[in-house]
Amino acid sequence: MSSFIAAFVVLLAFFVLMSIGYIVxxxxxxxxxxxxxxxxxxxxxxxxxxxxxRKAKMAKxxxxxxxxxQDRII
Numbered sequence: 001m002s003s004f005i006a007a008f009v010v011l012l013a014f015f016v017l018m019s020i021g022y023i024v025x026x027x028x029x030x031x032x033x034x035x036x037x038x039x040x041x042x043x044x045x046x047x048x049x050x051x052x053x054r055k056a057k058m059a060k061x062x063x064x065x066x067x068x069x070q071d072r073i074i
Contacts, residue, residue, distance in 0.1 A: 050058065
């Protein structure tokens with residue numbers, strides 16, 4: 001039981017230290033590799049032609065934006 005409590009205290013201490021770091025720096029926790037932008041990929045799907053699912057999703061998003069803009073004009 002004491003090892004569980006010790007592990008919990010250590011984990012809690014890390015959370016507290018990370019919280020203090022976030023409060024001081026106002027910067028979110030980020031990975032060290034830099035993500036896809038570090039290797040020159042601008043987006044997650046780096047295809048020349050989007051797949052059918054992606055096209056449908058893009059069309060749905062565009063229709064939603066058009067409706068929002070139309071509602072603002074009226």
